[in-house]
Amino acid sequence: MTKESEPQPAQQTRRWAMRRLLRMSCGVFSAVLLSACASAVPPSRLGDYLSSEHRAGDETLTQIEQRPLKAGLVLVSDTAEPEAAPNLPDEALVRLGETIKQDVARAIPVTITEVLPADQIRPQPNGDWSQFAELGRQRGLDYLVVVVLSSTEQEYPVTVFLGWTTHAQPGLRRDNWSLLEFALLDLKNNVSLMQAEGRGWATLDRPTAPGVNQWYPVVYLRPQDPERRIWPPTYEGAPNTLRVVSFDQAEKRLALKLQNSYVGQLQAAAGKPTS
Numbered sequence: 001m002t003k004e005s006e007p008q009p010a011q012q013t014r015r016w017a018m019r020r021l022l023r024m025s026c027g028v029f030s031a032v033l034l035s036a037c038a039s040a041v042p043p044s045r046l047g048d049y050l051s052s053e054h055r056a057g058d059e060t061l062t063q064i065e066q067r068p069l070k071a072g073l074v075l076v077s078d079t080a081e082p083e084a085a086p087n088l089p090d091e092a093l094v095r096l097g098e099t100i101k102q103d104v105a106r107a108i109p110v111t112i113t114e115v116l117p118a119d120q121i122r123p124q125p126n127g128d129w130s131q132f133a134e135l136g137r138q139r140g141l142d143y144l145v146v147v148v149l150s151s152t153e154q155e156y157p158v159t160v161f162l163g164w165t166t167h168a169q170p171g172l173r174r175d176n177w178s179l180l181e182f183a184l185l186d187l188k189n190n191v192s193l194m195q196a197e198g199r200g201w202a203t204l205d206r207p208t209a210p211g212v213n214q215w216y217p218v219v220y221l222r223p224q225d226p227e228r229r230i231w232p233p234t235y236e237g238a239p240n241t242l243r244v245v246s247f248d249q250a251e252k253r254l255a256l257k258l259q260n261s262y263v264g265q266l267q268a269a270a271g272k273p274t275s
Contacts, residue, residue, distance in 0.1 A: 042152040045078045046181040046195070049148060051127030055192045061108065061184070061262065062269045064193075068109040071143035071184065072116045072136065073097060078150045080123060085151040085176060085243060092244045096251060100147060103255035108194070108262045110184065112145055129185070136187040144185045151178040151243060160207050162215055171207040171216070174239065178246040180254045196261055198254025204242040206235075219245050 075097050077087045088096065094115075101112040116135055124131065136144050153176045160171035178201065184194040206217035217238040219230040232241035 041177045042081060042084070042150045042179050044179070044181060044197070045080070045123075045148050045150045046183060046197075047127050048078075048080075048123035049076060049121070049127060050129050050132075050146065050183055050185075050192060053127075054129070054190055055195065060191070061193045062265045068105070068111045069143050069184075070111050070113050070141070071145045072114050072139055072141045073101060073112045073145045073147070074116050074118050074121065074132065074135065075100075076118045076121050076146065076148045078123075078148050081150065081152070083152050083154075085153040086239075088149070088243055088247065089240055092240065092247075096149075096247060099248075099251055100145075100254075103251065104145060104258065107255050107259035108184075110143070110145065113141075114139070116144075132185060133187050133190075136185075142186070142188050144187060146183045146185060148181040149179070149247065150181075151176055151246065153177075153239075153242075158205065160205055160216060169207050169209060171205060174204040174206075174242060175201065176203070176242050176246040177201045178243070178250045180247065180250045182254055182258065194258070194261065196254060196257045198250040198252070198257060200246045200249030200251075200253065202242055202246040202249065204232075204238055206238060221245070221249065224249075 075093060077093065078084070079087060087093070097115045101115075104110055104112055116139060121131055121135075132144055132146060136142065153174055155172055155174040158171055158173040159168050161168055178199065180198045180200075182194070182196045182198075183192050185191075186193050201222070203220045203222045204217055205220065217232055217235060219232065219238070219242050220226060221228050221230075230241070230245055232238040
């Protein structure tokens with residue numbers, strides 16, 4: 001039987017399979033592209049607050065006898081980059097701080113005793129960190145955990161679908177890339193005991209026309225979990241929900257990196273011969 005004489009259902013099946021394969025290929029390509037972008041966006045901001053000259057050796061934390069270290073937490077929300085997204089809402093920033101406190105204690109031998117105000121913290125020439133030393137002195141703290149938050153967003157037109165498969169409609173997609181940069185400071189010895197980062201990303205889809213709030217706006221965890229949908233509580237607050245979700249992903253990756261880094265330090269220390 002020639003291709004032209006195939007039964008109509010068979011031709012429809014072939015076309016459906018080709019469309020499905022094309023969608024899957026595009027999805028894989030988009031995931032790879034998004035992952036590549038996420039590795040460099042937003043750019044690191046930690047060096048504008050803390051000079052790398054004060055960084056200690058990789059195993060310094062395992063050599064400190066005090067367990068656990070008691071430290072204050074400074075959350076620095078950085079929006080200095082031209083394409084930076086707005087700050088997290090205050091309530092969301094407080095919740096993020098509480099999550100960081102809990103996960104840091106689980107990952108490394110550090111107990112965060114209080115969250116310190118970061119209103120006066122600014123980028124400094126050559127990463128001079130005297131502002132952190134002064135903040136620790138005022139609070140009577142020998143150690144500080146500094147976490148710099150930054151994120152970048154872009155929005156562009158897309159086609160959205162009502163009912164997920166039919167009734168195409170013009171809409172907008174907003175991508176958010178977030179970054180949490182962590183540093184544990186020993187203020188007595190003027191060194192950074194540990195540094196790590198966690199990156200996250202999410203997308204927000206919404207139609208340009210009102211009246212379809214049954215499906216939109218919706219936040220996706222692309223590309224890591226593209227089928228999961230998170231509905232913002234309000235249309236107006238959807239961009240804030242996007243940022244909260246993205247930073248939540250970044251925090252989870254940061255906690256995992258801290259844990260893996262400390263376990264690696266312990267293993268390296270255990271493998272060293274005693275003198």
